[in-house]
Amino acid sequence: MTQADRTNQAVTGSVIAVVDDSATLCEMLCDLLNDEGYITQPYLCGEDALNGMAMTPPDLILLDIDMPGMDGYEVCAKIKSHAILSATPVLFISSYSALDDKLKAFDFGALDYVTKPIHFAEVKARIKTHLSLRYYQQALQSQNDTLEATLTALKATQQQLVQAEKLASLGQLVAGVAHEINNPISFIVGNGHALKKNVERLEKYLDCVHAHAQENEINALRETLRIDAITQELGPMVGDILESAGRVTSIVDDLSHSSAQQQAEKEPIDLKDAVSLAVKWVTTHRHPSPIIQTENVVSTPVIAHKGQLIQVMVNVLNNAMDALKGTNTPVISIESHVLDAFVWVSISDNGAGIDENKFSQLFDPFFTTKKVGEGSGLGLAISYRLITEHGGEFKAENRPEGGARFSFSIPLSTT
Ligand SMILES: Nc1ncnc2c1ncn2[C@@H]1O[C@H](COP(=O)(O)OP(=O)(O)OP(=O)(O)O)[C@@H](O)[C@H]1O
Ligand SMILES: [Mg+2]
Known part of the structure; x- marks a missing residue:
């Protein structure tokens, strides 16, 4: 169907009100228009027309x-201020052909003007043009309404998405913080338990001393309770606890810094020291x-946030240890070599290696192949970030001889 056919179809059956005090002309116009497929409403005066059209609005x-009582101008003015009829096109029919009359009609809101005597072909053409225009105008208006509704719906969806995204980021952040503080906290808890036992032994020993027991009895107890050994352990244990607590504090500090959009402070540190601490923690x-072989790690000054560098190695080492569960002679090897302005650190294991078709997901947050409760899938995502x-750069590969290798680069310190 062509566009012209569609327009014809749309305007056929339109309702046309004919308002003329001449019953003959009114009837003649209605008959002719009915023959063209329009539905007509004849009115012989302005009052009737306004009442009737308000009940059944025409197109x-x-x-x-020129009508007795209310003339056409007045009727037109009332139509243009009417709530329902105001947008309906009005075509004046008049025997006045002077320019001023036509201009006056347009001033009152007429859309077109036809002079008597009427040439029906002309009236018919003008009616069709105005009905087609009205049809397109209405179609445009309806498309506009649809677009506006879609825009409103899109804005609402966008707001919901932003909200969901914020919640997802918050969830990721919380999970990330939990992941990072997990290691130092377990260190504090582990050392805390060991300290508790040691304190119990020391109390028992001191009770014996304060009770003025025999020297040989005190010495025997000193031996059995390993008092000399645990006294020596006390200092390093408290040191480890303070160091772990410091790590937790620094994670919390980083968090408040990152929420203030600041970069974590980096300083020159020795790579070998950082490796030793990471190994101790795991x-x-x-x-x-x-x-864990570390002899091929060179003492190199790098520019890094110490806690974060250790965290990266702890995450990779923990993964390697998980991958080595059940391996007969589990070995992890840490190596380093300088390349241009960076030092590359690689951590290799002799486990089963990485599943070949999982490489593309390894660094995605929450990607894990571990059982529920055993892995959150954040270690590598955090490390990569x-x-x-x-x-620096972060790479994962399988070693030709078996097992996985994770390598990353850190800028060398120039000071
Ligand atoms: N050394 C490795 N050997 C084999 N697969 C590994 C190794 N390291 C990581 N992977 C794979 O990468 C996945 C993602 O590791 P990632 O550290 O991000 O999360 P996770 O260890 O599963 O959980 P967690 O959040 O507790 O660290 C692991 O589930 C595992 O499938
Ligand atoms: Mg992990």
């Missing part, structure tokens, strides 16, 4: 100017612990 109004309280924030 177009043919309005005579091996203490983990029994049995795999062999921290290394990128340091200006």
Whole structure:
């Protein structure tokens, strides 16, 4: 169907009000219009027309100017201020052909003007043009309404998405913080339990001393309770607890800094020291612990946030240890080498390696192949972000001889 056919179809059956005090002309126009497929409403005076049209609004109004009582101009003015009829096109029919009369009609809100004697072909053409225009105008208006409704719906959806995104980021942030403080907290708890036992032994020993027991009895108790050994352990244990507590404090500090859109402070540190601390954190309280080779780590000054660098290594080492569960001779090897302005650190294991089709997801937040409760899937995502924030790169690969290797680069310190 062509556009012209569609327009014809849309305007056929339109309702046209014919307002003329000449019953003959009114009837003749209605008959001719009915023959064209329009539905007509004949009115012989302005009052009747206004009442009737308010009840059954037409699509177009043919309005005579010169009528007794209310004339066409007055009727037109009332139509244009009417709540329902104001947008209906009005075509004046008049025997006045002077320019002033026509201009007056347009001033009153007429859309077009036809002079008597009427040439029906002309009236018909004008009616069709105005009905088509009205049809397009209404179609545009309806499309506009639909677009506005869609825009409103889109804005609402966008707001919901932003809200959901904020919640998701918050969830990720909370999970990330929980993941990072997990290690130092378990260190504090582990050392706390060991300290409690040691304190109990010391109390028992001191009770014996204060009760003025025999020297040989005191010495025997000193031996059995390993008093000399635990006294020596006390200092390092408290030191470890303070260090872990410091790590938690620094994570919380970083969090408040990152919420203020600030970068974490970086300073020159020694890579070998950071590696030693990371190894200590993952091996203490983990029994049995795999062999961790660190002889190929070179003492190199790097520019990094110490806590974050250790966190990255702890995350990768924990993964390697998980991958080595059930391996006969588990070995983790940490190596470093300098390349241009960076030092590359690689952590390799002799476990089963990474599933080949999982490489693309490894660094995605919450990607894990571990059982529920055993892994949150955040370790590598956090590590990747921290290394990128340091200006370094992070890579994962399977070693040809078996097992996985994670490597990352950290800028060398130039001071
Ligand atoms: N050394 C490795 N050998 C084999 N697969 C590994 C190794 N390291 C990581 N992966 C794979 O990468 C996945 C994601 O590791 P990631 O550290 O991000 O999360 P996770 O260890 O599963 O959980 P968590 O949040 O507790 O660290 C692991 O579930 C595992 O499938
Ligand atoms: Mg992990």
